[in-house]
Amino acid sequence: MAGETLLSVSGLRGGYGGKPVLQGIDLSVEEGEIVAVIGRNGVGKTTLLKTLIGLLSPMDGTIRFAGEDVTSLPADKRAKVGIGYIPQGREVFPRLSVSENLMVGETAGAGRSEPNYQRVYDFFPILKERARQAAGTLSGGQQQQLAIGRAMIGAPRLMLLDEPSEGIQPSIVQEIANNVKRLNAETGVAVLLVEQNLDLIVSMARRGFVIDKGRIVAKLGPEEITSRDVVRRHLAL
Numbered sequence: 001m002a003g004e005t006l007l008s009v010s011g012l013r014g015g016y017g018g019k020p021v022l023q024g025i026d027l028s029v030e031e032g033e034i035v036a037v038i039g040r041n042g043v044g045k046t047t048l049l050k051t052l053i054g055l056l057s058p059m060d061g062t063i064r065f066a067g068e069d070v071t072s073l074p075a076d077k078r079a080k081v082g083i084g085y086i087p088q089g090r091e092v093f094p095r096l097s098v099s100e101n102l103m104v105g106e107t108a109g110a111g112r113s114e115p116n117y118q119r120v121y122d123f124f125p126i127l128k129e130r131a132r133q134a135a136g137t138l139s140g141g142q143q144q145q146l147a148i149g150r151a152m153i154g155a156p157r158l159m160l161l162d163e164p165s166e167g168i169q170p171s172i173v174q175e176i177a178n179n180v181k182r183l184n185a186e187t188g189v190a191v192l193l194v195e196q197n198l199d200l201i202v203s204m205a206r207r208g209f210v211i212d213k214g215r216i217v218a219k220l221g222p223e224e225i226t227s228r229d230v231v232r233r234h235l236a237l
């Protein structure tokens with residue numbers, strides 16, 4: 001239901017091998033919302049998403065999802081409670097076919113609903129056309145669609161989307177934004193979007209958090225996150 005808190009993060013600290021990158025992050029995402037975390041290279045955006053999906057263990061703080069404390073739940077269990085993850089650089093399996101890549105998503109998110117391949121193929125017709133082709137032969141934009149489709153198969157309630165515009169032709173970036181917005185509108189999936197791309201941020205997000213050196217340094221409301229000037233200024237800080 002819209003307006004209910006889906007993800008709530010408080011005092012989150014984490015990083016690699018005892019070296020903290022995240023310095024106490026507080027943020028929340030409500031049901032059905034698209035929220036952006038914006039910030040420059042190396043400020044901790046990917047570290048945040050990896051900690052939220054459970055690939056990195058937090059050093060401190062709590063992560064609540066759909067009313068449940070998932071702070072110490074392993075990554076596979078977080079996928080099963082409804083958190084989907086679309087990593088930076090997409091990380092499709094290049095030698096597996098497109099449909100086999102989607103099956104991997106089914107295994108990851110299994111159990112909460114029937115996998116709906118047709119829905120993925122309706123969203124991304126190119127994936128149906130290329131279903132038997134090795135994923136490594138797809139263009140960057142197509143691989144991004146595949147990575148999103150792989151998460152969709154698990155019917156997530158929240159998708160963690162890490163820099164989907166990276167390495168994608170500018171002409172395709174808007175297409176990706178439109179796809180994710182349509183997915184959000186039709187399925188109600190909430191999205192936590194990590195980005196530096198101005199066009200993608202202002203066209204997708206309705207609220208935002210600015211991260212710098214592992215801390216949230218500003219919160220942006222609907223007026224601010226859709227203002228190119230405001231977002232540009234925060235990205236340049």
Ligand SMILES: Nc1ncnc2c1ncn2[C@@H]1O[C@H](COP(=O)(O)OP(=O)(O)OP(=O)(O)O)[C@@H](O)[C@H]1O
Nearest residue numbers: 016021039040041042043044045046047048088196
């Ligand atoms: N595997 C790792 N081991 C040790 N340090 C790492 C590792 N990955 C990232 N870091 C460090 O953690 C900090 C945050 O990196 P992170 O990848 O979260 O940044 P980011 O905001 O996602 O950057 P980008 O926009 O370039 O993707 C950086 O100082 C980075 O060098």
Ligand SMILES: [Mg+2]
Nearest residue numbers: 045046047088
């Ligand atoms: Mg990153």
